[in-house]
Each structure stands twice: as structure tokens, then as C-alpha cells.
Amino acid sequence: MHDVEVLDSHMSYREAGRGPAVVFLHGNPLSSHVWRGVIPHVAGRVRCLAPDLIGMGRSGKPDLAYRFADHARYLDAWFDAVDLHDVVLVGHDWGGVLAMDWAARHPDRVRGLVILETFLRPMRWSDWPPQGAKLFRALRTPGAGERLALEQNAFLARSLENGVKRGLSEADRAAYAAPYPDPGSRRPLLQWTREIPIDGEPADVAAVVARYDDWLATSLRTPKLLLTFDAPSVLVSPAVVDWARRTVAALDVVQLGPAGHHAPEDLPDDIGRAIVGWLERQRLTASGAPAP
Numbered sequence: 001m002h003d004v005e006v007l008d009s010h011m012s013y014r015e016a017g018r019g020p021a022v023v024f025l026h027g028n029p030l031s032s033h034v035w036r037g038v039i040p041h042v043a044g045r046v047r048c049l050a051p052d053l054i055g056m057g058r059s060g061k062p063d064l065a066y067r068f069a070d071h072a073r074y075l076d077a078w079f080d081a082v083d084l085h086d087v088v089l090v091g092h093d094w095g096g097v098l099a100m101d102w103a104a105r106h107p108d109r110v111r112g113l114v115i116l117e118t119f120l121r122p123m124r125w126s127d128w129p130p131q132g133a134k135l136f137r138a139l140r141t142p143g144a145g146e147r148l149a150l151e152q153n154a155f156l157a158r159s160l161e162n163g164v165k166r167g168l169s170e171a172d173r174a175a176y177a178a179p180y181p182d183p184g185s186r187r188p189l190l191q192w193t194r195e196i197p198i199d200g201e202p203a204d205v206a207a208v209v210a211r212y213d214d215w216l217a218t219s220l221r222t223p224k225l226l227l228t229f230d231a232p233s234v235l236v237s238p239a240v241v242d243w244a245r246r247t248v249a250a251l252d253v254v255q256l257g258p259a260g261h262h263a264p265e266d267l268p269d270d271i272g273r274a275i276v277g278w279l280e281r282q283r284l285t286a287s288g289a290p291a292p
Contacts, residue, residue: 001058006077009060013051013082017043020111020284021084022275024050025075027093027118027262028192029156031057033175034092034264041272045285046088051078053095055188057179066191068094068205072101088112088284090275092264093235094119094192101208104215107222112284114275116227117235117261120244121213122197122206128234139193149190150183163262172265216248223282224251227274229267230258252278 003012014032016039024035032050039048052059054074055066064070075098079087088111091099096118103110125133139145139155149155160168160176168176180186197206216224226244228236244251254274259266279285 003058004078004081006054006060006074006081007062009054009062009074011051011054011060011074011078011081012058013049013078014039015047015049016040017045017047019046020086020088022046022048022088022090022279023079023084023099024048025089025091025095025099026050026053026056027091027095029056029159029180029189030093030176030262031179033057033172034262037268038264038272038275041269042275042279045276045279049082049084051075053098053188061185061188066188068097068195068208071098075102085109086111088114088279090114091118092116093261094195097209097212100212100216103219103222104212107215107219110222112223112225112279112282114225114227114278116271117229117233117263119197119209119235120216120226120240120248122200122209123234124199127237132234136193136196136198139190145190145193146183149193150186153180153186155189155193156180156186160262163260164265165258165260166266168265213247218249220249222250223278223284224248225275225278226251226253227263227271228253228255229263230255233261235261254278 001012003010026034031052035050042048055061089099096115195205197209200206256267256270
């Protein structure tokens with residue numbers, strides 16, 4: 001792990017390998033720990049960097065609202081602090097949203113994009129299964145969300161339990177729990193659940209998704225890879241995958257085996273090999289433009 005000053009705080013990140021930069025962005029309620037099994041497959045071909053988002057993992061926990069815009073601002077500053085320019089982005093869950101947003105705002109600095117289990121388009125409450133809708137409505141309700149996520153720490157436990165099919169070792173559970181020892185430290189986890197753009201709210205995050213959807217559809221020269229899994233989740237349902245095939249420019253879709261929402265925990269080897277194969281096909285393991 002490395003550490004760098006970012007704005008009024010600091011961000012920690014993993015780094016391995018040499019060559020063109022590939023940045024791995026995690027989601028909620030995880031950290032860069034989720035990439036520990038994926039990066040070894042990729043680091044032999046490229047330089048891999050995986051930050052802990054602000055307020056998460058080993059990164060600093062400044063006094064913020066932890067809205068999407070806050071995360072984007074600190075991530076922008078991290079990219080500048082580590083002096084990254086031409087990158088391939090790999091994003092899972094909210095890391096995928098941050099990756100697509102960053103690419104749409106910095107198209108001249110992005111050489112490729114890999115996404116999995118993320119928000120490809122705005123959602124509706126009708127997309128959710130009843131049990132999931134009940135939980136996330138509760139998390140978005142003032143008072144109830146604070147009790148569940150901050151006081152009881154129930155969201156972290158449920159997410160790890162339901163999002164990983166193979167189960168987690170006690171050591172890995174402890175690694176994910178360590179950054180959140182008290183209610184105040186868990187504010188980023190709760191706020192992420194309230195940032196999901198559902199039926200147009202919050203409006204500013206829905207606008208972010210609309211903006212990067214335009215970029216996804218028009219960025220013909222930027223190769224993209226969507227990883228899907230057996231037993232698809234609400235985020236990447238067959239309907240969403242069909243929409244992506246019809247809408248997203250320069251897209252490859254690779255389906256892997258059964259996995260939960262936190263797919264890098266279930267299939268790190270398969271995901272790593274799929275990313276390496278795609279990088280090589282696109283000639284993204286060496287400097288210069290991808291193959292025409």
C-alpha cells in the first residue's frame with residue numbers, strides 16, 4: 001500500500017507491475033482489498049493501481065457529506081497526485097460509476113474501460129426485487145437508515161453476506177470491517193445507498209449517469225469491456241445487457257460463471273484472465289493507441 005496527500009486529506013492505494021496504467025476502482029462497502037485476487041493476473045502486463053476511495057479503506061475520513069460529487073472531486077485529485085494521464089479504468093459497483101464519469105469528463109486521458117456490476121443506466125424502483133427495494137427504501141429513509149447502517153452496522157454485514165456466493169474468510173471480513181469501527185466512520189457506506197439514481201432521485205447523480213451514457217454511446221475510439229455473470233443481479237440484468245449491446249460503442253461483453261454482486265470475491269481468477277485477454281486483444285498492454 002502507498003499513501004498520497006489529496007486535498008485536505010490522504011488516499012491510500014495498492015500498486016503492482018510496470019507499464020501502461022490500469023486503475024481499479026472499488027464499490028460500496030468495500031475497499032481496494034476486493035482487487036487482491038485480480039491484480040496479480042494483470043500486473044505482469046501493466047502497471048496496476050487501486051485506490052481506497054475517500055472515507056473508505058485506509059484512506060482519510062475528512063468531514064464530508066460523502067455525496068457522489070465529493071468522491072469524484074477527491075478521485076480527480078488522486079489522479080493528479082499520482083500523475084496519471086493515459087489510463088484504462090476498471091470499475092465495480094460505484095467504482096464503475098466513478099470510472100464512467102471520469103472517462104466522460106476526461107476522454108483524452110482514457111485508453112479503455114472495463115466495468116462490472118455497476119449502474120449502466122438510471123434505475124426504477126420497479127427494477128428491484130421486493131426484498132431489495134424494502135432494504136434500500138429503509139436505508140434512504142432519515143432515521144431508519146442511520147439505525148441500520150450507522151448504529152447497527154447492518155448494511156456492511158448484509159452486503160458481504162448476500163453479495164459473495166463462496167463466503168468470506170474471517171480475515172477478509174475483518175479487513176472490510178476494520179475501517180468502520182464506530183457509527184461516524186460508517187457515514188460513507190450509508191450515503192452511497194442514498195446516491196443510487198432511482199426514479200430520477202437524486203437528480204444530480206441521475207444527470208451524471210445521463211452524461212456518461214452519452215459518452216458511452218459516442219466514444220467510438222475507446223474500447224470497452226462489460227463483464228457479466230451467471231445469475232445476474234438487478235444492476236446488470238439481461239435487459240440491461242441487451243441495452244448495453246445496442247447502445248454502448250466499441251463494446252465487448254464477456255460472460256463468466258456464477259458470482260454474487262461482489263464478483264471479484266467469487267471469481268478473481270476468471271476476472272483477471274478476462275481483463276488480461278481483452279487488454280491484449282485491444283493492444284492495451286503496451287504504450288500507444290489500441291489496434292485500429
